[in-house]
Amino acid sequence: MKALYKSAAQPGFELVDRPEPEPGFGEVKIRVLTTGVCGTDLHIQSWDSWAQNTIKAPLIPGHEFYGEVVTTGEGVTNTKVGDRVSGEGHVVCGMCRNCRAGRRQLCIHTVSVGVQRDGAFAEYVVIPETNAWVQNETITPALGAVFDPLGNAVHTALKFPLVGEDVLITGAGPIGLMAAAVVRHVGARYIVITDVSEPRLQLAQSMGVDLSIDVSSTKIHGAQQSMGMAEGFDVGLEMSGHRTALPEMIANMNHGGRIAMLGLPASSIDIDWATVVTHMLTLQGIYGREMYETWYAMSAMLQTNEWLYDAISSVITDQLPAADWEQGFEAARDGAGGKVVLDWTQV
Known part of the structure; x- marks a missing residue:
């Protein structure tokens, strides 16, 4: 598969071929359709002090995404092949005090997609089923890609x-x-x-x-x-x-x-x-999203208010093929527009 890849602890990404990931127990494999470019991705690309202290290369970055489930691992119970999903990028342990009390957004062992594990700047990504948010048909691929920042x-x-x-x-x-x-x-x-x-x-x-x-x-x-x-x-x-x-x-x-x-x-x-x-x-x-009350809230608001749906969609000011990722990153770094979305069907 094609993927943006940080091969070593240094500035930059490369668009290269990487092996497709396969789902483990309780995981789903998603064909990525769209991704959003986040400030975190800019830090990882430039390899600033935050990235140097946080990231362990090699890594496929990217944590804002929308795609289609193509394979489900053993133990997956609700998500089906063909479901269109956005991804919650924080993978939690499920066993710490906060997780067991239902406060998963406060997990002290959180692992972030595209930061501590391979992410979605690729044609395929694997995440736990619990992190896949099934979208309804009214959500466009571009809007689905920005549910992570919308959740913030x-x-x-x-x-x-x-x-x-x-x-x-x-x-x-x-x-x-x-x-x-x-x-x-x-x-x-x-x-x-x-x-x-x-x-x-x-x-x-x-x-x-x-x-x-x-x-x-x-x-x-x-x-x-x-x-x-x-x-x-x-x-x-x-x-x-x-x-x-x-x-x-x-x-x-x-x-x-x-x-x-x-x-x-x-x-x-x-x-x-x-x-x-x-x-x-x-x-x-505030950090990230409440799992998963925030997801229910933003989905409900978009379904019931056409003005809000249009307003949030208008924040996406740049949509480019993933093959033009460098141009997309430049637009995000410029800071003059809104959200940048990359189309992974064009790579």
């Missing part, structure tokens, strides 16, 4: 009650844009999103935000005044990981405000802990 957005957005609340989102990347659409769907009052990319801020307008702010030239506090907000934001979604985003968010939260943090900072962040304490703020880290 939904997990973050739904962490705190939103109905009637004023919401600040820092970071208008693909996940921040998806979160904005979800927040609007759920019923927030005002939604403000920040970034420094003008194309992404323009795209945010179609996600239902009330105001998009270029924080390189405008302060968030001015947004409150322009919309007549008497108090600060009730809910904050930090999606950027930028060192200035969280301190700015804290400074603009209402007393008792709640912040969900998905963005991973590249360096330490100094924040005003006195404000966190005296304003009684809640800071909640």
Whole structure:
């Protein structure tokens, strides 16, 4: 099979022939149709310090994908050959305290597809049956490929009650844009999103935000005044990981405000802990998706709201043949557009 391959501990990928994987007990083999390009994949490609400390080459990367089940291993009970599926990329142990209590997203032995085990930048991938999410016929291959990042957005957005609340989102990347659409769907009052990319801020307008702010030239506090907000934001979604985003968010939260943090900072962040304490703020880290409540939630929302379906689909701004993967990675790294999807039927 054709696959993107990191053959050694060094920058870059190669599009090469690799042996097809075969499913073991409780696993399914999937013919990959589409994959999304994630920031994690960019780190692995560039072989930065995070990748050097995390990845053991050789490896086939890729963890956002959609495809068709072609073979099932012994012990598979529900998933059938021909099912169209998206993949949950976190493979859990099933035996630690959190797993046994039903909190699988908190498994301390999590192994990630495309990070610690071979992934989906290939014509075939193998995952446990429990990680295969069977999609209905309304989900396009491109949309099916981005259920992983959509799940991140939904997990973050739904962490705190939103109905009637004023919401600040820092970071208008693909996940921040998806979160904005979800927040609007759920019923927030005002939604403000920040970034420094003008194309992404323009795209945010179609996600239902009330105001998009270029924080390189405008302060968030001015947004409150322009919309007549008497108090600060009730809910904050930090999606950027930028060192200035969280301190700015804290400074603009209402007393008792709640912040969900998905963005991973590249360096330490100094924040005003006195404000966190005296304003009684809640800071909640978010990682991945709740397994599998988030999957049920995002599937149900897409099935019942045509506007949300179209808004999430519009975040996919680049679709290319997998043979043009280098162009796709360049588009993802550029940071001006939305989600990049590769078509593995064209490789």
